[in-house]
Amino acid sequence: MVKGITKRSEDYSKWYLDVIATAKLADYAPVKGCMVIRPNGYAIWERMQAELDRMFKEAGHVNAYFPLLIPESFMRKEADHVEGFAPECATVTHGGGKKLDEPLVIRPTSETVIWSMYKDWIQSYRDLPILINQWANVVRWEMRTRLFLRTMEFLWQEGHTAHATPEEGQEETLKILNIYKTFAEDFMAMPVLAGVKTEKERFAGAKETYAIEAMMQDKRALQAGTSHNLGQNFAKAFDVKFQDKEGNLKYVWATSWGVSTRLIGGLIMTHSDDNGLVIPPKLAPLQVVIIPIWKSDDEKSALLNKIDSVTSDWKGKILFKVDDRDNYRPGWKFNEWEKQGIPIRLEMGPRDLAENSMMLVRRDTGEKTPMSCDNITREIPALLETIQKDMFEKARDYRDNSTYEVDDYAELKERLKSEGGFYRIHWNGKRETEDRLQNETKATIRVIEENAPKESGKCILSGEPSERRVVIAKSY
Amino acid sequence: MVKGITKRSEDYSKWYLDVIATAKLADYAPVKGCMVIRPNGYAIWERMQAELDRMFKEAGHVNAYFPLLIPESFMRKEADHVEGFAPECATVTHGGGKKLDEPLVIRPTSETVIWSMYKDWIQSYRDLPILINQWANVVRWEMRTRLFLRTMEFLWQEGHTAHATPEEGQEETLKILNIYKTFAEDFMAMPVLAGVKTEKERFAGAKETYAIEAMMQDKRALQAGTSHNLGQNFAKAFDVKFQDKEGNLKYVWATSWGVSTRLIGGLIMTHSDDNGLVIPPKLAPLQVVIIPIWKSDDEKSALLNKIDSVTSDWKGKILFKVDDRDNYRPGWKFNEWEKQGIPIRLEMGPRDLAENSMMLVRRDTGEKTPMSCDNITREIPALLETIQKDMFEKARDYRDNSTYEVDDYAELKERLKSEGGFYRIHWNGKRETEDRLQNETKATIRVIEENAPKESGKCILSGEPSERRVVIAKSY
Numbered sequence: 001m002v003k004g005i006t007k008r009s010e011d012y013s014k015w016y017l018d019v020i021a022t023a024k025l026a027d028y029a030p031v032k033g034c035m036v037i038r039p040n041g042y043a044i045w046e047r048m049q050a051e052l053d054r055m056f057k058e059a060g061h062v063n064a065y066f067p068l069l070i071p072e073s074f075m076r077k078e079a080d081h082v083e084g085f086a087p088e089c090a091t092v093t094h095g096g097g098k099k100l101d102e103p104l105v106i107r108p109t110s111e112t113v114i115w116s117m118y119k120d121w122i123q124s125y126r127d128l129p130i131l132i133n134q135w136a137n138v139v140r141w142e143m144r145t146r147l148f149l150r151t152m153e154f155l156w157q158e159g160h161t162a163h164a165t166p167e168e169g170q171e172e173t174l175k176i177l178n179i180y181k182t183f184a185e186d187f188m189a190m191p192v193l194a195g196v197k198t199e200k201e202r203f204a205g206a207k208e209t210y211a212i213e214a215m216m217q218d219k220r221a222l223q224a225g226t227s228h229n230l231g232q233n234f235a236k237a238f239d240v241k242f243q244d245k246e247g248n249l250k251y252v253w254a255t256s257w258g259v260s261t262r263l264i265g266g267l268i269m270t271h272s273d274d275n276g277l278v279i280p281p282k283l284a285p286l287q288v289v290i291i292p293i294w295k296s297d298d299e300k301s302a303l304l305n306k307i308d309s310v311t312s313d314w315k316g317k318i319l320f321k322v323d324d325r326d327n328y329r330p331g332w333k334f335n336e337w338e339k340q341g342i343p344i345r346l347e348m349g350p351r352d353l354a355e356n357s358m359m360l361v362r363r364d365t366g367e368k369t370p371m372s373c374d375n376i377t378r379e380i381p382a383l384l385e386t387i388q389k390d391m392f393e394k395a396r397d398y399r400d401n402s403t404y405e406v407d408d409y410a411e412l413k414e415r416l417k418s419e420g421g422f423y424r425i426h427w428n429g430k431r432e433t434e435d436r437l438q439n440e441t442k443a444t445i446r447v448i449e450e451n452a453p454k455e456s457g458k459c460i461l462s463g464e465p466s467e468r469r470v471v472i473a474k475s476y
Numbered sequence: 477m478v479k480g481i482t483k484r485s486e487d488y489s490k491w492y493l494d495v496i497a498t499a500k501l502a503d504y505a506p507v508k509g510c511m512v513i514r515p516n517g518y519a520i521w522e523r524m525q526a527e528l529d530r531m532f533k534e535a536g537h538v539n540a541y542f543p544l545l546i547p548e549s550f551m552r553k554e555a556d557h558v559e560g561f562a563p564e565c566a567t568v569t570h571g572g573g574k575k576l577d578e579p580l581v582i583r584p585t586s587e588t589v590i591w592s593m594y595k596d597w598i599q600s601y602r603d604l605p606i607l608i609n610q611w612a613n614v615v616r617w618e619m620r621t622r623l624f625l626r627t628m629e630f631l632w633q634e635g636h637t638a639h640a641t642p643e644e645g646q647e648e649t650l651k652i653l654n655i656y657k658t659f660a661e662d663f664m665a666m667p668v669l670a671g672v673k674t675e676k677e678r679f680a681g682a683k684e685t686y687a688i689e690a691m692m693q694d695k696r697a698l699q700a701g702t703s704h705n706l707g708q709n710f711a712k713a714f715d716v717k718f719q720d721k722e723g724n725l726k727y728v729w730a731t732s733w734g735v736s737t738r739l740i741g742g743l744i745m746t747h748s749d750d751n752g753l754v755i756p757p758k759l760a761p762l763q764v765v766i767i768p769i770w771k772s773d774d775e776k777s778a779l780l781n782k783i784d785s786v787t788s789d790w791k792g793k794i795l796f797k798v799d800d801r802d803n804y805r806p807g808w809k810f811n812e813w814e815k816q817g818i819p820i821r822l823e824m825g826p827r828d829l830a831e832n833s834m835m836l837v838r839r840d841t842g843e844k845t846p847m848s849c850d851n852i853t854r855e856i857p858a859l860l861e862t863i864q865k866d867m868f869e870k871a872r873d874y875r876d877n878s879t880y881e882v883d884d885y886a887e888l889k890e891r892l893k894s895e896g897g898f899y900r901i902h903w904n905g906k907r908e909t910e911d912r913l914q915n916e917t918k919a920t921i922r923v924i925e926e927n928a929p930k931e932s933g934k935c936i937l938s939g940e941p942s943e944r945r946v947v948i949a950k951s952y
Contacts, residue, residue: 029543030550030592031580039538039608046539062515063522067505068544068582068613068629069566074506087572090545092582094567096617104507106544106568106582116506126803132515137544137613141572153544327602 002339007274012218017147019268022339023277026147033145033152037261040340041148043285044264045155049135051187051282052157052259055179061131061159066113068137069104074112078237081111084204088140090152106139111205111230111256114160115238122162122252124243129172130162148265149222149476156260162252164244166231169253173229176257177210177450180225188263189280189392190214190270191399192224193422193471195449200434203256207231213446213471215399216269219420221446221473224266227257265476270395271364277341278363280391281384288320288380289337290358293330293349300324303348306373310358313377318384338363343387344380364391405469409460412472416441422473424452426466428459436461443474478751478815488694493623495744498815499753502623509621509628513737516816517624519761520740521631525611527663527758528633528735531655537607537635542589544613545580550588554713557587560680564616566628582615587681587706587732590636591714598638598728600719605648606638624741625698625952632736638728640720642707645729649705652733653686653926656701664739665756665868666690666746667875668700669898669947671925676910679732683707689922689947691875692745695896697922697951700742703733741952746871747840753817754839756867757860764796764856765813766834769806769825776800779824782849786834789853794860814839819863820856840867881945885936888948892917898949900928902942904935912937919950 004022006014020026025041028034037045053063069092076082089105107113114132121127139153159176163169177194184192192212202209206228214222235241235251244250271278281287290311292303307322314320323333330347337345345361352358352370360371364387371379402421406412412423427433427445438444452468459466480498482490496502501517504510513521529539545568552558565581583589590608597603615629635652639645653670660668668688678685682704690698711717711727720726747754757763766787768779783798790796799809806823813821821837828834828846836847840863847855878897882888888899903909903921914920928944935942 027593027596030547030589031543031545034543034545036543036593037541039540042540043538045541062519064515064518065513065521065631067507067510067512068615069507069510071506089572090568090580091570092566093569094579096563096565096619103570104566113506117503117512120503139544143572155541 002275002335005274005276005339008217013146015274016265016269019272019276020147023341025264025268025277028147031152033142035147035151035153037155040285041264044267044279044283045261047283047285048183048187048263049157052179052183053135055183056133056157056159059131059175059179061133063134064132065134065136066107066110066117068107070107070110070113072103072105074116075105077112078205078233080233081205081237085109085140088142090139090141107136108138108140109256109258110134110136110138110158111160111234112238115234115240115254118162118252119238119240122240122242125164125245128162128164128242128252129168131159131172132161133157133159146265146476148268149262151261154260154262156258158258159256161255162235162240163255164242164250164253166253169229169231169255172255173208173210173227173257176227176255177212177225180212180227180257180259183259184212184214184224184263185392187280187282188267188270189282189388189395190224190266191392191396193447193449195447195452195471197226197447198434198445198470200431201444203228205230205233206256207233211447213473214266214270215402215422215473216266216476217398218269219402219422219473221422221475222262222266222269223446223475224263225257225259228255230254230256271391272341275366276339278391279341279343281343281388284319284341284343286319286321286340286342287384288314288318288344288346289342290320290322290346290348291330291333291337292322292324293347295350299350303350303353306353307348310373310376314380318381334361343384346376362387364394403471407457407460412460413441416443416472416474420474422446422471424469425460425472426457427470428462428464428466430462433459433461437472441472443472446471446473446475478811481750481752481815483750484693489622491750492741492745495748495752496623499817501740501744501753504623507628509618511623511627511629513631516761517740520743520755520759521737523759523761524659524663524739525633528655528659529611531659532609532633532635535607535651535655537609539610540608541610541612542583542586542593544583546583546586546589548579548581550592551581553588554681554709556709557681557713561585561616564618566615566617583612584614584616585732585734586610586612586614586634587636587710588714591710591716591730594638594728595714595716598716598718601640601721604638604640604718604728605644607635607648608637609633609635622741622952624737624744626738630736630738632734634734635732637731638711638716639731640718640726640729642729645705645707645731648731649684649686649703649733652703652731653688653701656688656703656733656735659735660688660690660700660739661868663756663758664743664746665758665864665871666700666742667868667872669923669925671923671928671947673702673923674910674921674946676907677920679704681706681709682732683709687923689949690742690746691878691898691949692742692952693874694745695878695898695949697898697949698738698742698745699922699951700739701733701735704731706730706732747867748817751842752815754867755817755819757819757864760795760817760819762795762797762816762818763860764790764794764820764822765818766796766798766822766824767806767809767813768798768800769823771826775826779826779829782829783824786849786852790856794857810837819860822852838863840870879947883933883936888936889917892919892948892950896950898922898947900945901936901948902933903946904938904940904942906938909935909937913948917948919948922947922949922951
């Protein structure tokens with residue numbers, strides 16, 4: 001057992017917190033439920049931001065910044081929205097020592113303040129579409145918090161777009177869902193199911209909510225990103241109309257969508273192991289660490305020379321570091337970088353130098369292979385790609401092997417309890433059935449998959465007809 | 477006169493707001509004193525962030541994220557700090573509909589919450605230095621606000637470092653001051669005076685505050701960035717000690733430093749003119765805009781073909797855009813990009829195409845020159861550098877020509893009133909003199925320059941001896 005890390009098989013929740021602590025990703029803050037994202041955790045978030053930001057911009061989006069504080073009255077303008085968010089708001093009642101005339105809420109999400117601005121910015125079809133994203137912090141008053149997965153304050157991006165037609169709004173909603181799926185699978189190496197949520201699980205104020213859902217190693221689902229088609233709900237609440245090409249005044253169509261620092265929680269629970277964090281190469285702030293092992297200064301400088309020549313080609317291509325600190329032993333360093341999840345470790349002592357090779361250790365598999373220095377320069381970039389691919393496939397196989405079709409309700413209840421996993425079931429589409437399912441199984445309908453095949457069947461509870469299966473699972 | 481922009485000579489304050497409005501940089505938000513940073517403004521901030529972040533990281537810093545909400549009691553732990561910031565705090569008294577046991581303040585700056593965490597992170601000299609920066613929003617309850625220059629909520633970066641010795645702390649403070657000066661001059665093309673603040677102008681809780689000060693076009697000073705040597709004040713307030721190499725327990729030495737979206741205000745007021753925004757090439761989200769002028773579709777496609785070949789080399793090197801929108805006329809486009817401050821505009825109609833040339837317009841000078849297409853590909857990158865340099869030199873000359881040495885108090889008072897500018901004066905170093913100066917002239921001592929030469933003189937007010945001149949000016 002690794003010092004400081006509980007085994008997954010013993011206590012999965014404790015393991016999760018131990019991985020975060022030993023990799024120095026985050027800490028609880030003085031205010032209950034808030035989080036400090038430490039440099040190691042924030043570096044992963046920066047990598048995530050860079051890739052997502054690039055993808056959003058390539059799809060035509062621009063960034064902006066809307067204010068943290070929202071008049072309380074704004075939250076009440078959209079009926080479903082206030083019902084969903086009012087119980088979660090932090091309220092500012094005093095400023096500069098004086099009581100405010102109207103309390104302000106700290107944004108739990110920014111639809112209301114953004115649509116109050118869009119009212120001024122949109123007059124004509126020429127002003128559309130607006131494709132704006134913002135990177136920001138939000139606060140939701142949560143009582144049961146867990147680092148990254150659910151915290152009172154979290155960091156996220158929230159996109160808010162405005163369109164001239166419902167078709168464009170729907171197209172945007174799905175385009176973003178697809179970006180999220182691509183990011184999750186290609187960068188996080190985290191396979192996801194993408195599709196639409198049930199009405200019960202819809203965002204407060206949305207017409208439809210789409211989501212990506214991943215399976216964690218304890219076989220529970222994690223909602224990892226959502227994309228909402230808001231219809232004209234917010235345009236109506238804030239009276240945002242535009243003149244179309246024919247001169248008619250119409251309400252604007254909207255979408256909103258977001259992913260948050262919760263993704264870091266998902267990353268941890270998809271890949272990490274009993275030795276600590278494992279980060280996929282494409283999001284690793286550091287992809288390769290090289291540890292020279294020396295006794296004398298002469299040995300050290302010979303090793304560093306060789307390492308310099310091996311890595312001379314990597315600058316700007318590979319994120320690597322030579323850990324030549326004097327005040328820590330090699331064994332301590334191996335352990336430290338392992339806990340931090342760095343994909344590849346290269347060790348080199350005097351004997352390796354004599355043999356012109358290094359010992360290569362893969363973090364994801366633990367595999368140790370000596371590799372000739374002549375090959376290292378060239379082979380490491382390819383190996384990083386292999387690791388990325390292997391991590392995705394391992395996670396996908398794990399999920400697929402824990403995803404089942406079940407048609408018997410007693411079996412569903414029993415298996416959800418005993419083994420967990422994702423279950424594709426038939427459901428009659430009714431809210432009362434969904435409520436009963438949730439009450440009796442503690443699981444929720446996660447998603448109706450985009451590409452779920454049509455299949456005539458009978459609702460697992462009511463026996464009523466159903467046209468396709470939905471995915472049910474216990475979730476975070 | 478340009479539509480929508482008041483002349484500087486008529487009303488400088490109104491001109492400033494008009495430039496922001498016509499370039500669509502920012503808007504006032506629904507909550508008084510708060511700001512919406514629109515995509516055009518945010519794109520400049522992103523360019524600033526990218527360069528600063530790179531400079532901080534090259535100097536060994538890492539990013540992290542600390543929480544927005546701070547227990548009110550934390551603010552009171554450092555006596556000067558609470559005195560300075562308590563009157564500016566926004567206070568959260570309710571969360572999730574319930575009254576909180578202890579009110580929380582929205583961070584006006586993060587020293588207190590960060591040092592409460594450093595207490596856990598620092599035990600030994602091995603844990604030092606800590607070189608952390610965060611990009612975040614802060615809230616200070618301001619009554620008199622102005623877009624970018626002073627808003628209730630603003631975006632900034634705040635660095636918070638911890639060191640084993642006072643020398644290291646001082647070195648860090650000056651290293652950052654120098655990064656700020658380099659950024660202001662080399663990227664913003666905004667010349668600054670760098671030096672130490674008087675005790676009166678010191679950050680609440682600092683031992684020394686260093687700052688960069690720029691001159692705006694109305695000859696008032698803008699404090700553009702500050703770097704604080706905090707001594708052991710916060711280490712003592714939060715009881716943060718470390719064991720040194722000899723095993724002795726000592727309080728840690730600290731610095732903090734920040735620049736904010738205020739820089740965008742400084743950028744505007746340094747370079748822009750009666751035609752709107754002017755952005756230096758190194759921070760322009762778009763450096764070159766090319767506007768084809770056509771009557772027929774054939775003309776349009778011939779122009780676009782030529783433009784494609786001229787710009788084929790620029791991808792990834794120059795930020796450029798071809799404005800081939802059908803629904804706007806060329807004249808409207810010229811005007812639009814001029815107001816947005818894009819450094820270079822290239823215009824090309826069928827006659828230019830026949831002559832294998834484009835009309836080149838420099839935003840900073842208004843100069844129009846035809847340029848052969850054979851030269852454009854190669855010469856534009858060099859021209860961008862020339863513009864950057866010219867803008868800096870113009871701003872520096874402007875400042876230098878409005879900076880004076882004055883030894884007569886009556887003259888100082890009169891000239892501060894009638895012509896403004898920076899005045900290098902002798903001062904006896906006493907707070908009471910400084911207070912009187914401020915009361916009687918409405919100007920403040922901005923900075924005691926780093927490189928101010930020793931010069932024996934007499935205090936302009938008291939006649940007492942002084943060893944070097946200080947800079948006094950009216951300020952934002």
